[in-house]
Amino acid sequence: MITALLVSLVACVLAVEGMNGQFGFSRPLIAATIIGLVLGDVTTGVTVGVTLQLIFMGISGVGAAVPPNQLIGTIIATTFAIVSGEGPEIALTLAIPVAVAAQAVDIFGRTINTFFIHAADKAAAEGNYKKLELCHFGGLLVMICKTFIIVFPAVYFGIDAVQGLIAMIPAQVLRGLEVSGGILPAVGFGMLLTMLDIKHLIPFFFIGFALATFGGFSIVGVTMVAVSIALIYDHFQKKSENDTESKDDLDALMSE
Structure with missing residues (x-):
């Protein structure tokens, strides 16, 4: 009870x-x-x-x-x-x-x-x-x-x-x-x-599967690799967005 x-x-x-x-x-x-x-x-x-x-x-x-x-x-x-x-x-x-x-x-x-x-x-x-x-x-x-x-x-x-x-x-x-x-x-x-x-996330799923199955990685190891990939991916995505914005600003300045 x-x-x-x-x-x-x-x-x-x-x-x-x-x-x-x-x-x-x-x-x-x-x-x-x-x-x-x-x-x-x-x-x-x-x-x-x-x-x-x-x-x-x-x-x-x-x-x-x-x-x-x-x-x-x-x-x-x-x-x-x-x-x-x-x-x-x-x-x-x-x-x-x-x-x-x-x-x-x-x-x-x-x-x-x-x-x-x-x-x-x-x-x-x-x-x-x-x-x-x-x-x-x-x-x-x-x-x-x-x-x-x-x-x-x-x-x-x-x-x-x-x-x-x-x-x-x-x-x-x-x-x-x-x-x-x-x-x-x-x-x-x-x-x-x-x-x-989200189709572009499917490769990351298979990367994790390969690391755990064939690489012998533990859950902690796979998580560390996943976090590192996410940080790198986010870094280059922001860098690409900043480069695009800078290019647009330069084109606008030249047109003036």
């Missing part, structure tokens, strides 16, 4: 932050680390968070589209990884299904919030600021409730069920889950490249 309440409280606070603050605390890496800190296993929290950050990196809400709820998926997956003691590999397979399931509840909550939006518009037109403030708190309550009704039952009722299910799963299936968990980051990068759809 205490674990479920603590995790649910953190989930609600992070959900509010994700919709209003945008300081990044609701991102998978930070959220999983916070859950690890609350449950006393920061190492597992960071491990799960790093991988889920890669998986969900290309997922974002664009316009009226509601993406899978990466926060709830991250929190439940991290909690199961720590409490069940089975490690992050098993938990990673839960993140996507939970996030997609939470997406439906997220859409339902946003639909309810349209009532408060129209009420707030009417209150603003009437100059009723007290009612306008209540509308804001009403939308906040809906957001908290839709997070709590998913996270609390999953943590409180689901941990024992998950432990029993894991004990019943054959070793071959567990190995398959570990392998699938390992390829999920590639799926995240694939979704990111699909969203970006």
Whole structure:
């Protein structure tokens, strides 16, 4: 009960932050680390968070589209990884299904919030600021409730069920889950490249792949090379823009 309440409280606070603050605390890496800190296993929290950050990196809400709820998926997956003691590999397979399931509840909550939006518009037109403030708190309550009704039952009722299910799963299936968990980051990068759809960035993707696969570079090594290339690319791009501006100024001076 205490674990479920603590995790649910953190989930609600992070959900509010994700919709209003945008300081990044609701991102998978930070959220999983916070859950690890609350449950006393920061190492597992960071491990799960790093991988889920890669998986969900290309997922974002664009316009009226509601993406899978990466926060709830991250929190439940991290909690199961720590409490069940089975490690992050098993938990990673839960993140996507939970996030997609939470997406439906997220859409339902946003639909309810349209009532408060129209009420707030009417209150603003009437100059009723007290009612306008209540509308804001009403939308906040809906957001908290839709997070709590998913996270609390999953943590409180689901941990024992998950432990029993894991004990019943054959070793071959567990190995398959570990392998699938390992390829999920590639799926995240694939979704990111699909969203970006910038053709001239594709070579950089293959450069990183070649360094990691054939060059034996670690993630830190690939990151250092990527940052260096980005700085060089940015330097020459700015230099080209400055040269173009100088040439235009010279042509304008000569024409005068």
